[in-house]
Amino acid sequence: MAFVELEERAGGVAILTINRPEALNALNGEVISQLNETLDRIDPASVRCLIVTGAGQKAFVAGADIAQMRDLTQAEGEAFGKQGNDVFRKLETLSVPTVAAVNGFALGGGCELAMSCDIRLCADTAVFGQPEVGLGITPGFGGTQRMARLIGPGKAKELLYTARNIKAPEALSVGLVQAVYHVETLMAEAEKLAGRIAGNAPIAVRACKKAVNDGLEADMDAALLVEEKLFGSCFETADQKNAMTAFVEKRKPDPFING
Missing domain, CATH: 1.10.12.10 (Lyase 2-enoyl-coa Hydratase, Chain  A, domain 2)
Structure with a gap:
């Protein structure tokens, strides 16, 4: 089953969608593997800006699949973290610019996925957070590193240590996202921004x-x-x-x- 879809639009814009809405687009090993394969298919000769989003109306990516992670050994947990980190780093260093269109919950791995993009736009319904310490673990896909770099170590530590979720207005105020739009207009605004980027050299x-x-x-x-x-x-x-x-x-x- 295809959990990651890639659609190229006119004008050099492409949309990558995490398509597992029945699980709120949660990341498991298969989703991450498909994301890796999809990123390898992106050709800068035709794609000038990539939008990353989630399927459905509730979630961008609600996190990693807890049911899959629950029984991992220490070695398996480290390997799963490396798998996610390698793919998210590939996204972060992708030669073409990337825009996250965060259309709902972006928790744990979902927040980390959004932070791996160059620019983050979100819906007014979006919720961000790193809830891992409440589950007995740390963020494992770059959350501790990218959040501190994006919003400063003090605020990042507060959110990481408390596992507190923040809504769109606070995400904007601390600089985690660059703009907030009504959920119905988010993708249109993301495509408008991507089109403007794609129109430059x-x-x-x-x-x-x-x-x-x-x-x-x-x-x-x-x-x-x-x-x-x-x-x-x-x-x-x-x-x-x-x-x-x-x-x-x-x-x-x-x-x-x-x-």
């Missing part, structure tokens, strides 16, 4: 993503060197020549060709 957009991601893992001097190299790599591309020539000639550029 794709090589330059991908270079921006790499510069931010790599730079955050380096000191400032090394990070600026990363930027310099990526800045230089954009020159002599067809997209750079097209856009700068159009600017000088006071006209709109021709459609970017990803080259």
Whole structure:
């Protein structure tokens, strides 16, 4: 059964959907394996921005499958964490930009999945949280690391230690999401944002993503060197020549060709 679906739309936008609504899109080993395989199929030549969402009206991803995890041994638990971490890291470092459209519960692994995307938009019905300590475990798919980096260590520790869920307005106020929309308009807004991203020079957009991601893992001097190299790599591309020539000639550029 296909638990992960990928649909390419016109204009370079693709939508990846976790499709297990009867279980609130909970992550188990099979879902994570399918997510890994789906990410490998994404071709930057045709996909310029990826939207990640969940099927149904209740959940983005409600978490990992507790029934599957309950009887894991220590070694099996570590292996399951590695499986999830490897796939979420693949999503985080995917060359094309990603937008999470969080349409409901994003708890545990669901919150971690959303945090692995570049930008997070959510519905006014969305709920975020890392409830793991209430289940006797820690977050295992990057939650402790990404949350601290996104919203600061103090707030992250409060949420991690208390296992407290937060609703959309608080998620916006602490910087966990970039915008909140009515649940009925969320996907339209996500597609609008993705379309705007996809409409820009794709090589330059991908270079921006790499510069931010790599730079955050380096000191400032090394990070600026990363930027310099990526800045230089954009020159002599067809997209750079097209856009700068159009600017000088006071006209709109021709459609970017990803080259």
